[in-house]
Amino acid sequence: MGFFKDFLQKQQRTDRRIADESAEPQEPSTRSLSDNINYILTAFKRTEDLKVRILKKGEAALLYFESLVDQEKVQLSIFNPVEIGKVDSIHAIPNAKESTNLEEAIKSLLRGHAVYLEEGSRQISLFNVTSVFNRSVEEPANEKVVRGSHDGFVENIMININLLRKRIEHRDLKVKLYKVGKKTNTNVAIIYMEGLADPEIVLNMQKRVETIDSEMIQSPGYVEEFIEDSPWSPFPQMLNTERPDRVVANLMEGRIALFTEGSPTCLVAPATFFMFYQAPDDYNTRWYTGTFIRLIRLASFIIAIGLPAFYIAVVSFHFEVIPDDLITPVKASINEIAYPPVVEALVMVVIIELIREAGIRLPSPVGQTIGIVGGLVIGDAVVRAGLISNIMVIVIALTAIASFVVPSNELSTSLRLLTFPLICLSATLGFVGLIFGFLLITVHLTKLESYGVPYFAPVAPLRLTDLKDTFVRFPIFMMKKRPKDAHPMDYKAMGESREWKKNEQSKKS
Amino acid sequence: MSSQKNLKLSRRQYFFLIIQSQIGVGIIALPFDLHSAAKQDGWISLLMAGMLITVLMFFLWLLAKKYPDKDYFQIQEYVLSRWGGKAFSVLYIGYFACVGILILLLYSRMISLWVLPNTPYWILSLMMVAICIYIVCGDIIIMGRLYTMFSGFLIFMVGLILYSGKDSKLIYLFPIAADGWGGIFAGIDKGIISFLGFILALVVYSVVDGNSKDKLKTIIYAQLTVLFFYLSIVFVTFTFFSTKEIALVSEPVLYMLKSYQFPIVARIDLFFISMWMIFVTTSLSTYLYMAGLGTRRVLQKKNNPFIILLVGALFYLLSLFIGFDIAKLEKFSNFVVKGGYIFSMGLPLLILFISLFRKSPKKENAV
Numbered sequence: 001m002g003f004f005k006d007f008l009q010k011q012q013r014t015d016r017r018i019a020d021e022s023a024e025p026q027e028p029s030t031r032s033l034s035d036n037i038n039y040i041l042t043a044f045k046r047t048e049d050l051k052v053r054i055l056k057k058g059e060a061a062l063l064y065f066e067s068l069v070d071q072e073k074v075q076l077s078i079f080n081p082v083e084i085g086k087v088d089s090i091h092a093i094p095n096a097k098e099s100t101n102l103e104e105a106i107k108s109l110l111r112g113h114a115v116y117l118e119e120g121s122r123q124i125s126l127f128n129v130t131s132v133f134n135r136s137v138e139e140p141a142n143e144k145v146v147r148g149s150h151d152g153f154v155e156n157i158m159i160n161i162n163l164l165r166k167r168i169e170h171r172d173l174k175v176k177l178y179k180v181g182k183k184t185n186t187n188v189a190i191i192y193m194e195g196l197a198d199p200e201i202v203l204n205m206q207k208r209v210e211t212i213d214s215e216m217i218q219s220p221g222y223v224e225e226f227i228e229d230s231p232w233s234p235f236p237q238m239l240n241t242e243r244p245d246r247v248v249a250n251l252m253e254g255r256i257a258l259f260t261e262g263s264p265t266c267l268v269a270p271a272t273f274f275m276f277y278q279a280p281d282d283y284n285t286r287w288y289t290g291t292f293i294r295l296i297r298l299a300s301f302i303i304a305i306g307l308p309a310f311y312i313a314v315v316s317f318h319f320e321v322i323p324d325d326l327i328t329p330v331k332a333s334i335n336e337i338a339y340p341p342v343v344e345a346l347v348m349v350v351i352i353e354l355i356r357e358a359g360i361r362l363p364s365p366v367g368q369t370i371g372i373v374g375g376l377v378i379g380d381a382v383v384r385a386g387l388i389s390n391i392m393v394i395v396i397a398l399t400a401i402a403s404f405v406v407p408s409n410e411l412s413t414s415l416r417l418l419t420f421p422l423i424c425l426s427a428t429l430g431f432v433g434l435i436f437g438f439l440l441i442t443v444h445l446t447k448l449e450s451y452g453v454p455y456f457a458p459v460a461p462l463r464l465t466d467l468k469d470t471f472v473r474f475p476i477f478m479m480k481k482r483p484k485d486a487h488p489m490d491y492k493a494m495g496e497s498r499e500w501k502k503n504e505q506s507k508k509s
Numbered sequence: 510m511s512s513q514k515n516l517k518l519s520r521r522q523y524f525f526l527i528i529q530s531q532i533g534v535g536i537i538a539l540p541f542d543l544h545s546a547a548k549q550d551g552w553i554s555l556l557m558a559g560m561l562i563t564v565l566m567f568f569l570w571l572l573a574k575k576y577p578d579k580d581y582f583q584i585q586e587y588v589l590s591r592w593g594g595k596a597f598s599v600l601y602i603g604y605f606a607c608v609g610i611l612i613l614l615l616y617s618r619m620i621s622l623w624v625l626p627n628t629p630y631w632i633l634s635l636m637m638v639a640i641c642i643y644i645v646c647g648d649i650i651i652m653g654r655l656y657t658m659f660s661g662f663l664i665f666m667v668g669l670i671l672y673s674g675k676d677s678k679l680i681y682l683f684p685i686a687a688d689g690w691g692g693i694f695a696g697i698d699k700g701i702i703s704f705l706g707f708i709l710a711l712v713v714y715s716v717v718d719g720n721s722k723d724k725l726k727t728i729i730y731a732q733l734t735v736l737f738f739y740l741s742i743v744f745v746t747f748t749f750f751s752t753k754e755i756a757l758v759s760e761p762v763l764y765m766l767k768s769y770q771f772p773i774v775a776r777i778d779l780f781f782i783s784m785w786m787i788f789v790t791t792s793l794s795t796y797l798y799m800a801g802l803g804t805r806r807v808l809q810k811k812n813n814p815f816i817i818l819l820v821g822a823l824f825y826l827l828s829l830f831i832g833f834d835i836a837k838l839e840k841f842s843n844f845v846v847k848g849g850y851i852f853s854m855g856l857p858l859l860i861l862f863i864s865l866f867r868k869s870p871k872k873e874n875a876v
Binding site: 317318320321322323324429430431432433434435436439440442443444446447454456459460461462 | 519521522620624625628632633636637640643644647651653654655657658659770771772773774775776779780782783786787790
């Protein structure tokens with residue numbers, strides 16, 4: 001059965017590919033100017049921003065989208081050469097692309113090119129006069145660092161690749177461009193280091209991108225759902241980042257980056273769970289500090305998903321876990337509350353989520369007000385009104401802060417989502433439920449794969465040398481090998497970089 | 510994903526698989542059981558049981574080494590002819606199911622006694638079975654990875670137990686062998702029960718990477734680690750409680766931990782029992798895996814989550830017949846322990862004996 005299914009699918013796939021190739025339309029231009037113009041105009045459904053400029057007293061025409069081209073460029077590259085007298089006709093301008101295919105002209109018009117046609121000639125000249133609007137390569141607002149580079153990706157895919165090429169001046173950096181989305185024709189770029197990235201993974205990624213059969217591609221988040229391994233998992237399986245330095249570091253570990261036109265976010269695969277906890281800042285500070293911060297971040301993972309559940313388990317099932325001196329204050333704060341701890345926790349978590357969501361959507365001055373009103377006023381009033389105990393407010397506030405510590409927004413949201421099932425489990429079964437919840441999450445993390453690479457590496461499967469850059473950050477010169485989880489073709493990342501020290505010592509003796 | 514399918518277990522994973530399969534439900538009541546048979550000499554019984562098992566493992570290794578690319582069920586089919594082997598495999602599936610059910614029952618009873626007295630049996634066991642099915646539905650390699658990761662908790666457990674060692678009084682261990690060796694030999698019986706998961710070493714032998722000598726080393730090291738872990742528990746509890754006291758506490762480890770209170774946290778026994786749950790999960794998963802593997806071999810199906818689900822549901826439904834009923838549990842437990850001798854020792858040795866008269870499948874494969 002399986003064989004038949006495979007066979008049928010393969011048949012279909014090849015069929016479609018052939019269909020796609022044959023669908024590449026060919027329409028030879030004619031010698032009649034008006035026929036050519038008519039063909040183009042009907043192709044564009046007589047849209048009114050397509051400008052037709054009649055030249056040479058009706059003998060020639062220049063077509064372009066007013067909304068796509070830069071008028072100055074039109075002047076500079078088409079009319080100036082003729083005016084100066086370098087060339088006799090527009091057809092003779094050397095930087096034009098020649099063609100006799102009207103369909104090609106239509107495609108390039110959409111790209112922002114200008115098309116020049118003449119009566120009595122089948123020749124079509126295409127000029128690249130696209131206007132581009134770019135913001136500057138500013139630091140992304142959600143991935144700020146204290147020290148290190150302060151530039152970030154922008155919406156233009158070429159500028160993004162430029163940022164990478166400037167950082168990796170090597171011939172192995174390979175870019176593959178795809179057009180995805182049948183109607184939107186979005187540029188998608190897959191970038192990797194040839195000879196470093198696992199060809200199997202690259203092939204896998206290409207295959208997945210090629211099979212996307214959608215009319216529209218919006219953003220990397222859109223692409224991600226098409227090409228990730230387990231769409232039902234709560235954990236993100238590709239790293240989202242807007243920082244060139246982060247992408248470069250990942251490329252040099254043998255991972256693959258994916259860009260889409262129109263979005264500054266880059267997807268990196270294969271990703272592991274602990275990649276989401278590494279920030280470029282770790283490598284810019286002294287390694288003690290880097291280690292300390294990273295440990296805090298990982299502790300925040302435990303706090304973010306487990307603290308409210310743990311607290312609820314303690315106060316509703318295992319009061320005896322609290323040491324004697326602490327029992328009185330805890331009990332006193334809970335005694336007055338009418339609701340069971342689960343309800344308290346759920347209400348508080350929902351309030352925090354409301355404040356957060358409201359704060360994002362509103363302009364920043366109002367957002368701050370919301371923060372103050374929501375956080376301080378509601379928090380204080382809710383305790384005074386006796387609706388929620390003050391310890392619960394502490395617990396939930398701590399949880400919210402801990403969930404924001406994650407350097408990746410995707411993981412942070414998944415973590416906040418995971419709190420709910422854990423709260424419910426611990427409210428029904430206490431510690432036993434909590435353990436079941438944690439077991440479920442760890443088993444899931446262990447089973448999860450990103451492009452055939454274990455997601456929870458290097459903890460499961462355990463690889464001791466890769467732990468150097470997981471919970472702690474060892475000095476950089478000690479990380480001589482690339483992490484195994486990316487399946488790099490070449491494990492050696494550096495040689496002996498502090499040889500000078502040995503040389504000095506041997507000189508002294 | 511295809512690249513992951515044919516991966517073999519590393520020896521480190523093999524090591525932790527063996528450890529995690531053995532350390533399980535038994536550890537909480539182990540000192541009590543040993544004591545009821547051998548009084549203060551229980552640790553000698555445990556030591557002897559551990560040695561005995563280690564020797565036995567050597568024989569199992571001899572058997573596995575002879576057929577390095579077959580798992581235990583395939584060896585049976587090869588050695589005992591097709592239908593003989595299948596009959597044996599069915600018996601084994603039954604045995605593994607019984608052990609699994611026993612683990613489920615003992616675990617639920619312990620949780621009910623110590624943590625959640627009002628929760629009905631079916632909820633506690635259902636969650637446990639569900640987690641185990643989820644674990645086993647992956648490959649053995651996933652189990653290897655998980656068990657390796659979970660072994661980190663072993664450090665915490667040893668830490669907690671060794672901490673309690675500060676109040677130990679060695680005098681409780683004396684006099685040694687005062688009542689003669691009869692009690693000590695009776696205690697071996699109790700000791701062996703806690704090691705019974707070792708059959709996994711034989712079942713998964715064929716999917717482990719490395720040559721047979723290294724594998725033997727791994728098996729022996731794992732066995733010694735488990736023995737050391739058990740010994741530390743038994744030593745500490747035997748020296749913490751006097752000979753008379755220990756006869757009164759059926760879960761000495763928990764009672765011992767219960768007596769401590771740290772400034773930030775009290776009732777360490779609750780944390781211990783939470784960690785212990787993880788070890789119960791792993792050992793139950795092992796039996797579920799072995800029963801599932803046996804079923805697959807008998808039915809000659811490929812890796813199919815449906816079979817695991819079926820076997821898991823079987824575990825669960827059968828265990829409902831006993832539930833919290835102590836009298837039935839005792840009977841069942843005795844029955845399973847007797848079966849342990851037959852299936853974990855008798856039959857493998859028998860198969861080894863028969864295999865001596867059959868020629869190896871291919872000489873060059875036997876390393």
